[in-house]
Amino acid sequence: MPDGLVQAQAIQARAPRQSAALPILGAGGALRVVLITSRETRRWVIPKGWIEPREAPSRSAAREAFEEAGLAGEAEADPIGSYAYAKRLAGGAVRPTEVLVFRYRVARLLHDWPEKRERERKLFTPEAAAGLVKEPGLAELLRSLRGA
Numbered sequence: 001m002p003d004g005l006v007q008a009q010a011i012q013a014r015a016p017r018q019s020a021a022l023p024i025l026g027a028g029g030a031l032r033v034v035l036i037t038s039r040e041t042r043r044w045v046i047p048k049g050w051i052e053p054r055e056a057p058s059r060s061a062a063r064e065a066f067e068e069a070g071l072a073g074e075a076e077a078d079p080i081g082s083y084a085y086a087k088r089l090a091g092g093a094v095r096p097t098e099v100l101v102f103r104y105r106v107a108r109l110l111h112d113w114p115e116k117r118e119r120e121r122k123l124f125t126p127e128a129a130a131g132l133v134k135e136p137g138l139a140e141l142l143r144s145l146r147g148a
Contacts, residue, residue, distance in 0.1 A: 016050070016095065016097055016098070017051055017057070017097070017098050017099070017100060018048050018049055018050055018051065018087075018097055018098070018099045018100070019048065019049070019051050019057040019058070019060040019061040019064065019099070019100050019101075019102065020046050020047060020048030020049075020061055020064065020099045020100065020101045020102070021046060021047045021048070021061040021062060021064055021065035021069075021071070021075055021101075021102055021104035022046055022080065022101050022102065022103055022104060022141065022142075022145075023046065023047070023065055023069060023071050023073070023104045023106050024103065024104065024105060024106065024145065025106045025123065031125070031126060031145060032123040032124065032125065033046075033123065033124050033125070033126050033129040033142060033145065034046075034069055034071060034106060034109075034121060034122070034123055035121075035122060035123075035124055035129050035132065035133070036068055036069045036119045036120065036121050036122075037119050037120045038119075039115075039118050039119060042120075043133075043134055044129070044132040044133055045133065045138075046101070046133075046138065047061070047064040047065045047067070047068040047069045047071070048061075048064055048068075048099055049063075049064045049067075049068070056077075057079070057100050057102070058075040058076065058077050058078075058079075058102050059075070061075045061100075061101075061102040061104060062074065062075040062102075062104065065104050065106075066110075066113060066114075067113065067114045067115055068113075068114075068115050068119060069113070069115075069119070069121050070109065070110035070111070070112065070113030070115075070116060070121065071104065071106050071108070071109065071110065071113075072106070072107050072108040072110055073104055073105050073106040073107040073108070074104070074105055074107070075102040075103070075104045076102055076103045076104075076105075078102075079100040079101055079102050080101055080102065080103050080141065080144075081101050081137075081140075081141045081144075082098055082099055082100050082101060082137070083098075083099055083101065083135050083136075083137025083138045083140075083141065084096060084097065084098050084099070084135075084137060085097055085099065085134075085135045085137075085138075099138075101138070101141055109121075126142045126143060126145040127142075127143065129142045130142035130143045
């Protein structure tokens with residue numbers, strides 16, 4: 001089992017959950033991943049956010065892909081994995097958070113979306129994307145896409 005999944009499972013019982021879309025276009029050697037910058041730190045991340053009450057996690061991931069990255073497509077129903085990270089809350093508190101990651105097949109890159117003026121969006125190979133993200137568990141998931 002990848003270390004990121006083990007880490008996520010270890011904190012799962014006490015950590016709140018977010019959902020994330022792992023947006024992909026193409027296949028094989030032409031496979032590309034969409035990353036966006038976070039609003040505050042400008043780090044490269046995938047679209048993610050809190051799961052709304054009574055919202056399916058895969059639906060939450062699709063909503064975040066649209067709102068944060070301007071992507072139209074479809075999230076798979078089952079997560080491809082998870083990772084854990086330290087979520088910085090208002091006031092500076094830090095909370096361990098588990099992120100369920102859903103493969104998201106991108107059908108279209110939209111020209112306008114809700115957070116367009118707050119984020120940058122770029123396409124990367126999975127290996128390049130893995131080298132840019134801070135979270136080791138997310139980097140593992142990105143590396144696992146080689147040949148997908």
